[in-house]
Amino acid sequence: MSVTTSMIHFTDKKDNTIYVSNALMHSLRLDRHRPMKLRLGEKKVNIHIKRIKRRGKHLYIPNSIRNAIQLPRKGQSYVIQNKQDEIKLGPLIGILCHAPNRTMQMPFGDRSYAAKQYLKIGSKQAFYFAFTLSDVNWKDETVTAFFIDSHNRWKKKTVPLPDVVYNRLTSRVVQKSQSMQTLRDRFKKHDIPIFNWDFFDKWDIYHLLQGTIEGQQHVPETTINPSSQDIKNMLDKHRFIYLKPTKGSLGIGIFRITYHPSNGYFVRFRKNKKNQLLRFSSFSSLMKFFKRKSFKDYILQQGIRLIEIDNRPIDFRFHLNKDGNNDWAVAGIAAKKAGRGSVTTHVKSGGQVMETLDTLKQVFKGSRSSEIYEEAKRVTTRLANTIERKHPHLIGELGFDIGIDKDGRVWMFEANSIPGRSIFKHPSLKARSSSQLKYIFDYCVYLSKQRTTGRNL
Structure with missing residues (x-):
């Protein structure tokens, strides 16, 4: 498999020939004498290749071919030669969102801004869009997709079924709906990977970790x-x-x-x-x-006697993501101090978000704070690997609620498969926000490559 990036152009030529620069021909190891297919998502057409003299990596696609595969835009994108007879554009990546009140200016209601933050990361490298359950046309096998343009405005396009879907539905009711089950079933039939599959029930994770070393050591x-x-x-x-x-x-x-x-x-x-x-x-x-x-x-x-500051318990949110190498990465960590008299550390109950290492230094002296910090990262990574290995569906993101007792022992209270991103609003984590969003995009690209090569996910 050969992967590179190229500038894609549209042309008014009428034939079924794509025009490829020398550098792109060489990078993809293309044979201009061999009949090929050009693919976007689930759509593909037969093409011929003609070499052109132009510096850099360029691909010219006739509008007739563009319309046939429903290519949403020109500009830069990954181009993959995944088989001897197929060139793949993209990948075509969809973020599944919930939109109870939508307009063209706010197609995902009050979550439209958040959706744009995701799409900004990969829109110049792939065909990255957001959609809802109602945007899928199963008869035509297409999606009404919402992209952002270079001016950060929403653009609605019809595209084929995607290569990868990132499930970002935040409504438990919608996750359990028949429409969502239909989407899962049909994407599965098309071998389209979707992560994360659904919300976890608390007991599912405790039960899954029973009998494991991580569960025995770190779950109350x-x-x-x-x-x-x-x-x-x-x-x-x-x-x-x-x-x-x-x-x-x-x-x-x-x-x-x-x-x-x-x-x-x-x-x-x-x-x-x-x-x-x-x-x-x-x-x-x-x-x-x-x-x-x-x-x-x-x-x-x-119950675990957690470390305290001002006589108020402290716990931690660890946000983990799969990266482009299919490894777990700790994308962000936040300490949370419980509100006065509160059962939890949630901000709505009076809790306060704090910087993690500074918090640990207030409790543990000297190098002990850094040692516990690194140990907690190792523990959550092992927990993520164990949950992923034992869970029946794809997981690419996890939020852990972690406690540390007064002896420095790390405990896992909950694991969330569709975690919120509120910790990244904290000043100490704002710089990590883009990195976390990039992990999502890179993992989508990884899944697309695995699907392209026919490997089991």
């Missing part, structure tokens, strides 16, 4: 659908637990329960946008508060 004791007796036993054992809904997010529905033998049971939770604290003198009165006999679809988890 956890059980699903606990009975009241399970809760009492874990409180007696650890004195401090969490109850979490399996499908929850943003800290909603989480209870932190602490047991002091001489003072009773204390429950922290959030209600009506306020942090709440209640005390119960007995376990039976605690259970009456919950008004339920079972905790179906809840996770019971051992």
Whole structure:
């Protein structure tokens, strides 16, 4: 397989011949006497090749061929000779978004700006676009795609089904919809890789890590659908637990329960946008508060005594991405300090985002802070590799909620398959934002190359 970049031009010539500069012919090792196919995404046409004398790498495509493969623009792009008889343009990469309220100026509602940030990274190297579920025409096998032009304006084009899809749907309801299941099924039939497949349920990840070295060393004791007796036993054992809904997010529905033998049971939770604290003198009165006999679809988890600053617990968000070599890279890390009386460190509950290494230096003296920082990166990378290896679908991005206890031990509380990017708004991480977006693009290009060569993904 030969890969290079070229300037693509359109021409009014009427034949089925593409015109290739000497440098591009040489780079792609093309034989002008051999009949070829020109491909974009799922569309391809038969072509002939004619060599032209022009410096640099240039490709001239007649408008008739351009229309046949639905090539959205001219300009620079990767060009790949993936088989002896095929030249591939692109790749054609789609970001799947949610758009409850769309206009031409804001085709993805309040997420339109975020979509542009992704597309800016790769739009000069590939055909990089955003779309929604309703933009796919299965009859014609095309997509109504939204590109950005050189002036950062939205341009709507019809293109073939893409080479790779990055799932950036942020609605759990839409992820579970029949339209989304249809898209997954049909893309799978076309061998079009899509990552990340869906949101994780909390228990899926805990269950997946059971029996692994990483799970045994770094995941707190956890059980699903606990009975009241399970809760009492874990409180007696650890004195401090969490109850979490399996499908929850943003800290909603989480209870932190602490047991002091001489003072009773204390429950922290959030209600009506306020942090709440209640005390119960007995376990039976605690259970009456919950008004339920079972905790179906809840996770019971051992609490960990985390490092603290100002008597407020600290945890960490690690954002990991696959890179262009199919390796996991730590794209960003943020420390988060819990709000006063809050169950979690979420900003909406009064939490505060802080620079990671500076935070660790306030707790651990000397070189110990740097040692723990590097160890946490190694742990999350091993966790990512284990989850990827054991999960049935493609994963290219993970967000980990990580804790560090007062002994410096690293704990994993949650893994998110479609993590938010809010940590990159912090001044210490703004410079990392572009790098993280580039990881996404580079991994898409990697997947496209693997698909081109017919290798299993």
